[in-house]
Amino acid sequence: MPPVPDNHIHTSADNWFDNQRVDHFNTSDTRTYKQRYFLNDKYYKTGGPVFLEVYGEGEANDYYITSGAIAEYANRFNALLVNLEHRYYGQSVPTEDLSVENLRYLTVEQALKDTEQFVGYLNKKLSLNHNNTKWIAFGVSYAGNLVAYLREKYPHAVAGSVASSAPVDVPYDYNQYFVAVSKSLGTECSNQVRLAVNQLEDQLRTPEGWQSMAKELNLCAPLNGTDKLSVNLLMFTLTAPFGSAAQYNGLRNFLGVAQVCAVMTNGKDVWTPLQRYAKVVGQYFKGGCLPVDYSQQIQLFRNVEKTAPLVLAGVRQWYYQMCSQIGYFWTTDQTDTPFGHNIPIDYYLNLCADVYGKQFTREYMKKSVDRFNSNYGGFKPNVTNVVFPNGAVDPYHELSIVKDLNNSTRAILMKTTGHGSDIFPTQFTDPRELTDARLAIQKQIQLYKLSL
Structure with a gap:
């Protein structure tokens, strides 16, 4: 909604x-x-x-x-x-x-x-x-x-x-989501996003780069670039301003494509693509820090009490529906995307199994989605x-x-x-x-x- x-x-x-x-x-x-x-x-x-x-x-x-x-x-x-x-x-x-x-x-x-x-x-x-x-x-x-x-x-x-x-x-692996986002952002804006993400992926290769990312992006904790799932979590979080801009295009509480792309395409002689990217992220999250600890996030997901934050927000329930029946997992599992390649389907497979149980395997989820589409057309x-x-x-x-x-x-x-x-x-x-x-x-x- x-x-x-x-x-x-x-x-x-x-x-x-x-x-x-x-x-x-x-x-x-x-x-x-x-x-x-x-x-x-x-x-x-x-x-x-x-x-x-x-x-x-x-x-x-x-x-x-x-x-x-x-x-x-x-x-x-x-x-x-x-x-x-x-x-x-x-x-x-x-x-x-x-x-x-x-x-x-x-x-x-x-x-x-x-x-x-x-x-x-x-x-x-x-x-x-x-x-x-x-x-x-x-x-x-x-x-x-x-x-x-x-x-x-x-x-x-x-x-x-x-x-x-x-x-x-209903797709199991919606690997075309970010392709569609890129299309909505337009060529110039997407190219600037690509340059920024390329810089991020370069930084992921060294401890010095992890430290730079923590400062530039206002991370909630130091980043351990060897923790693949934590890297996946961070890169997924960083897509939120761009995905929501394309999806809602300025509806009520959200930044629109024009606003996001104005930041990404202006001031090229003053700021790097990554600096402009960080500015968009900061505006979207209103200065809040970004989570980088996968294990900590999983603990939040595992809280089953009715008053737990992720329960009140509906996040635990919605991810259960995705894991058990309807998929819709946004991934960068395709040959070309401005958002890099650090949001694989394996990230979601791990999340589903770690939160809801080892029965949520790749085969189980694929069959569930196939059954769903067969049932509803x-x-x-x-x-x-x-x-x-x-x-x-x-x-x-x-x-x-x-x-x-x-x-x-x-x-x-x-x-x-x-x-x-x-x-x-x-x-x-x-x-x-x-x-x-x-x-x-x-x-x-x-x-x-x-x-x-």
């Missing part, structure tokens, strides 16, 4: 589906948990549809159903707005802790069944069945996948879905009544649907926007193509609302 503005204040009360099942697929397991959701009935009129925002890998809030484009659509269609927090994120954790044994209930299949059951629950609770109420599901990124899969697996639950920036073709999901908006600057659009699949499943590709741009509130500065995309989405919603 794209970022929520820092000044957003919750305006809706928490609501709870008290009897959501922990395991939908084991009839002998009768355990239930409380799943959180938010409601906004400001625009609702009897007989109107329900617009369901499905949340993904983070704590839910009411921002997008009170301030986002979804709320604008609701105003037009007299819709009831509701969003549902994903199991294991935020306050919807069904188990005492997040041990590996308990995380086995964190799957796409369980999350989809949660949503289908929630639709039935709210229909009954609010007596919506009597009005033959139509539900339209909205989701962004991973949650965009979920709402597309919801139409595929439970078409009776929702009449249609808006799957924004949904990377439905990859680039060819068996769906109707889904619209797929994407921004071409976003590297993830290359894993999404960018051409119409059938008469009711449409693709919208915006050339200059990033990840999830269509779900934010309308602004007078929006490019014309974004305005046109929202109008096209409204048209599809109208069709889905009238469908049988």
Whole structure:
């Protein structure tokens, strides 16, 4: 889910589906948990549809159903707005802790069944069945996948879905991610990144170089360049400003491509490429130090308590989903990338095994991803009544649907926007193509609302 503005204040009360099942697929397991959701009935009129925002890998809030484009659509269609927090994120954790044994209930299949059951629950609770109420599901990124899969697996639950920036073709090793980032940055900017990373890789060869990197990049501790996994961690962390610039392209809290590349391409006669690179990194991390101790990071990942920092942030849960089912590992495992070659798939293989157990082998993860794509269809999901908006600057659009699949499943590709741009509130500065995309989405919603 794209970022929520820092000044957003919750305006809706928490609501709870008290009897959501922990395991939908084991009839002998009768355990239930409380799943959180938010409601906004400001625009609702009897007989109107329900617009369901499905949340993904983070704590839910009411921002997008009170301030986002979804709320604008609701105003037009007299819709009831509701969003549902994903199991294991935020306050919807069904188990005492997040041990590996308990995380086995964190799957796409369980999350989809949660949503289908929630639709039935709210229909009954609010007596919506009597009005033959139509539900339209909205989701962004991973949650965009979920709402597309919801139409595929439970078409009776929702009449249609808006799957924004949904990377439905799930890769085990997404080694094209940084290629796509480079393309979005442009030739000159990417070349400057390449020169800076070349300097870093030269420094990695000597203890003197490690000391220079610690000072230039504000590392949290001295770097041991012989610790391969710590080097991998650092080099992965250093890609964050550039990946997020391409992915979100200036959305709300993030630096955009223009801002990042202005730093990388200006002042060549004053600063080296590495100095400019370090300036971008400093701006992105707001002066904070960068982690360089792989073993220390692993210890943070291993904390299973609900109040642990990486649990509250959803990081432990999301990496478990990647390791166990959906991959999406960003690597530099290709012949040419401006980001060097120090983020291999082996880094993630080690992380998955070190955090979640030795059963997470290369073979296990490859088979899991292959099984997932076979089950949900990859680039060819068996769906109707889904619209797929994407921004071409976003590297993830290359894993999404960018051409119409059938008469009711449409693709919208915006050339200059990033990840999830269509779900934010309308602004007078929006490019014309974004305005046109929202109008096209409204048209599809109208069709889905009238469908049988």
